[in-house]
Structures are given as structure tokens and as C-alpha cells.
Amino acid sequence: MRAHDDVLAGAGGVQESHFPALSGPESGFPELPADGETLLEVRDLRVRFSRRGRHVHAVNGLSYRLEAGRMLAIIGESGSGKSVSSRALMGLLPSTATVTGSARFAGTELVGMTEAQMRRRRGADIAMVFQDPTRSLNPTMRIGTQVVEAVRAHADLDRRAARRRAVELLSLVRMPVPEQRFGEYPHQLSGGMRQRVMIAIALAGEPRLLIADEATTALDVTTQAQIMELLVELQHRLGMAVILISHDLGLAASYAQDVLVMYAGRGVEHAAAETLFAHVRMPYTRALLGAIPLLEREPHTLLPVVPGQPPDLSALPAGCPFAPRCASADEQCAVDPPLTEHEPGHRWACWHPVPDAPAPDAASGDRS
Template identity: 45%
Template sequence: MTLLEVSGLEVHFDTPEGVVKAVNGIDFAVQEGETLAIVGESGAGKSQLVMAIMGLLAENGGASGKAEFRGRDLMQMTPKELNSVRGRNIAMIFQDPMTSLNPYLTIEKQMTEVVMHHQGLRREEARGHAVEMLRAVRIPDPEERIRQYPHEYSGGMRQRVMIAMGLLCQPDLLIADEPSTALDVTIQSQITQLVGELREKTNMSIILITHDLAAVAEICDRVIVMYAGVAVECGSAEDIFYRPQHPYTRGLLASVPRLDRVLDDDLHAIPGNPPNLLELPSGCRFRDRCSEVMDKCVKKPPVWVSDGGRMSRCFLPMEGGKVAPEPGSQKEPSNHLDEANPASPADGEGAV
């Protein structure tokens, strides 16, 4: 069943240099129990996309479109309604575990506050529940450690605490924004493993945001790849990792230094830099860096081509042989997403 359905979502920011469109019309759905990865480089719009859904955009930001959570549009909710959804139904984990905990409060205070507020538990019950959660994320001696302050925890432990806090109210959806990026590789793999286990134990849906495809290979069911504010490819984990279609996805995969491969002389790199969102190139946003750029890529932006839940925003033919329509045959592309397929990407897909 569909838990969250996002359609036509746009996010923009008013800046002194002009209006920046951070997210330029995106559609996706998250099924119950599914883990969706949203992958992209800095500036791709992946974090702002979820910030918009959670109603947490900065003051100069605005969003339009729909984000229906169990049929209710989060974008139309009053702050009070949103507050009751956030934390209880949807929990979010931020990138930096150092700065997302309050240094003045003990872990106990910060954790019990959440459940006392949302579930009306008494302090003692809340404490027991919090200790349980800390145990679930494998904090040693949770009864002791819950009395400590954040600075007494290491980086990896703090991120575990953040995950435990996210899980306190048993949310239906957990959004994790680069949960392991600020951590050491050894701790990164422990956190990934933990998220993977939680996903198996609970029926929670997870949205994982990351710039590192390799980090999510193990635990995601489906992947959306974003570039410069638009989705460029979407498919099951197997599709994206074994049969990537879009040159950007292929480039990202090839840039990962791998220890399980023979050493080549040079690492594959995607040339150039992501475009400035205020000075986007005409046509395809990736064309300046694309190894397979064609004449038509300069003239018109490619549209979403779908092939049974699998989509790519590129003129190159999909592996199944389906070719993108010629630019001339399409309606004039507006700033809005050119909808080749208005159905949600997840239709007919489900969890793998």
C-alpha cells in the first residue's frame, strides 16, 4: 500500500541573485515497508525535497505540489497538524549527530520529552521505553548511559541515539538525511547495518538520502537519482546497480573506488561540476558533463521515459528498446516537469 505519494513537488528559494529552483517538479511514492534511496550530489535538491515535505524549509523557501501521507496532504496542513504528524508518524534523522542533540540536556531528557509529548506517557514509562530503544540500537548499558550528556557519547553512538529517538514513537516513515556521512567508514557500515536490521524487524518505510550510492546498495529496495533539481533515473535497486540507464547514474557508479575490483590506473571521474541552478544550460541539465551528449540534448530537455516502473530522463534508448519521443513531438516543455507519465513512479512496482 502506498504510504507517501509526492507529486509535482517544487521547491524554490528567494535569494539576492534571484529565485533558485532547488527542486523542479518531482513525483515519487513510498510503499509500506519499503526503503527508498534518494541519491544525488550536493545541490541536487535531495535534502530540500524532504525538508519541504516535513514543512521545515528555511524562511526564504517556498514549496508547491502535493505530498499525501496516508491520503492527507502534508503541504496543506496547519503547523499544528504537522506537529502531530512529525515525530509520531514521520520521524527524521539529520546528517550531523553532533549538532542535532541539545548539549545542555541529558539523553534521557531529550528522549522522554518526545514520547511524553506524543503518547502522553508518564516519566517512568517514558524512561523505560527510551532505555528499550537505546538497547535496540545497541548502546551498551543503556540504563547507565541514558543519564549522560551528548558530549559523553562518540559520534557513532550519537547517531545511534538519533536513530533511537526517531524510532521512539514507532513511526510509519523514517527519513534519514545522510545518516552516516559525517562518520568514519567503520561506523558508517555499522549504522547502515543497523538501519538494515530495523527495516527487517519493523514494517517501517524508510527514505534514505545520500550522495554515496555504494552506502545504500545493501539496504534499499528502490532508488531515485537526482541531478540539479530533477529526478534523472528511478528503478529498483537491481535496476540501478546492475542496469543503470542514465549516463549520470553510470558515472556515479563508476566513480566509487572499489576494493573488490582490479586496480585501474585512473579512477573514473565525471568531468566538470554540477551546474549553478541560476544559470542552467539549455536542454538537458547534465549535458555539459555527459559522455554521450548529442545535438538534441542541447535543444530540448529529455522527458521521463518509463518502462514498467523504470524511468530515465535521457534521449538514449532504454535497455528494453523503448526510445524517448523526439523533442518535436512533445508539447512545449514548461518549467514544470514534462510529464511523459503522470502516474507515480512506484505504480506497478512495489517493494522488491
């Protein structure tokens, strides 16, 4: 019944919005940056969690560059550090985390900022949408109040102006009858609707970077597509950069311009989406692609998986972290391969890159 509303909203096409940013140059949103301008540069980012003398190295020297207005998909298994590295950018990690290295956002260093400095940037520069919209909204607050709170966090607006703006944000994310939804509670909305509210909250501070942390994972496939299309549309209309954190390669291939594959807390392959998927080099990416279930596959056969277990982040072995699970690993892999640009615009970290045009199942298909 709720999904029905989503379909209606999604089917509406690009409707006229009352959102001020969409009409005229004196919009509330920052001007569109010139193409190729670096918005975020992450260098040798490391995150370590310490508890009772035990250290878990969640992010181990992550480096990437994100241009303004682009969508970067960060892909990896659970525990690959994709979510932790992004939360580190917003200072949203628990106090057990130690963040080192560098992350420059529009020229400002984020690592080492005080909580007060970071707070001023949260929502205003970088905003985040989380995985589970059911748990991410306060269950005891009306959704309108939650959006208004985000609006007033960074803009000195009175109650009525903030309310007007919140309703605009809700219509911007294609919430049907936003004035009415305003007074409802999260449990009265469908999952897709809740995620729209989350996006409205994220947009309230007019961020230049939106991090969608598995933002569509908890949704059904139809709703997922609608939310992704909304994100892409907002990215273009508002000139926002988007970091799409996901374990779903299909999602990355369909929507992102750039793809960064993470493994054991570091980047292992990074390229524009079309380059990466046409010329997979890193055996890990290849294995991930091979693990996508296909409809054409014979029924009742085992699903292909990436063999082996992800490494123990509290005791990382020397050398390439993927080597124990890699078919092409040899003694050279005892030396950690750096993530370097081997082909124009294509970086990977491997001594034995996969040659071009293999069959998609080659890496792991023999396990089924």
C-alpha cells in the same frame, strides 16, 4: 575505545528486547501495511529559495512513489535537492523556501499544511535522522532527557512511563547499558552511539517513514555498517518505510530496495536496486558509478570524476540539465526528457539511454 562498544553491540545479534512493539499484536507500532500499499506519493514537487529577489530552484518537479515498509535510496551530488526535498516533506525548511506541488502521505496532502498541523505529524508519521550526530543532539542536555522529550511529544505519558519507554528505545537501537547511558551527555558518547541516540529519538513517535539524511556519512566505515544494519533491522521489525539519502551508491546498492537518482532537483533514474545497477540507463548514473574509487586501480592515478560542474540552480538552462556534462548529448537534449517508465519498473529521463552491459569505467575512465 568507543568503537569497541559499538562492535560489541553490533555483534550481539538479534537479542531479546523489552520493546513492547516486538511482542504481540497490541504493540504501540502501527500494523504492518499490506505489500504494495502506497505510503508516500510525491508529485511534481518544487522547492524554491528566494532571497533578495534571487531565486534558487532546489527541487524542480520531483515525482516518486514509496511503498510502505520499503527502503528507498535517494542518490545524488551535493545540491541535487535530495535533502531539501525530504525536509520539505516534514516542513523543516527555512522560511525563505517556497514549496509547491504535491506530497501525499498515507492519503494526506503534506504540501500547504500549516505549521501546527505539520508539527503533529513530525516524529509521529515521518521522522528524520541527520548527518552529523555531534551537532544534531543538544550538547547541554542529557541524552535520556532528549529521548524522553521525543516520547512525550506524541504520547501522553507521565515522567516515569516516558522514561521507561525511552530506555526501551535505547535498548532497541542496541545501546549498551541504556539505563546508565540515559544520564550522560552527547560528548561522552562516540559518534556511532550518538547516531543510535538519534535513531532512538526518531523512533519515539512510532513513525511510518524514517528519513535518514546522510545518517552514516559522518561515521567511520565499521560504524557505518553497524548503523545501516540497525536501520534495516528496524525497518523490518517495525514495518517502517525508510528513505535513505546519500551520495554513496555502494550504500544504496547494499541496503536499499529502490533507488532514485537525483540531478539538479529532479529524478533522473528510478528503479528497484537490482534492476538499476544491472541495467544503468541514465548517463549520469553511469558517470556516478564510474566515479567510485576502486582498490584495484593503479596507485597514483587521478581519481575518476564526473566531468564538469553541477548546474547553477539559480539559472537552470532549458533542456536536460545534465546535457552540458554528458558525452552522448546532442540537439535533442535541448528538450527536457521526462522521467518516464521505459521498461517495467524502470524509469529514466534521457533521450540516449546507456545500452546494457558496458564496462563500469567507460563513462569517465578516460579522464585519468
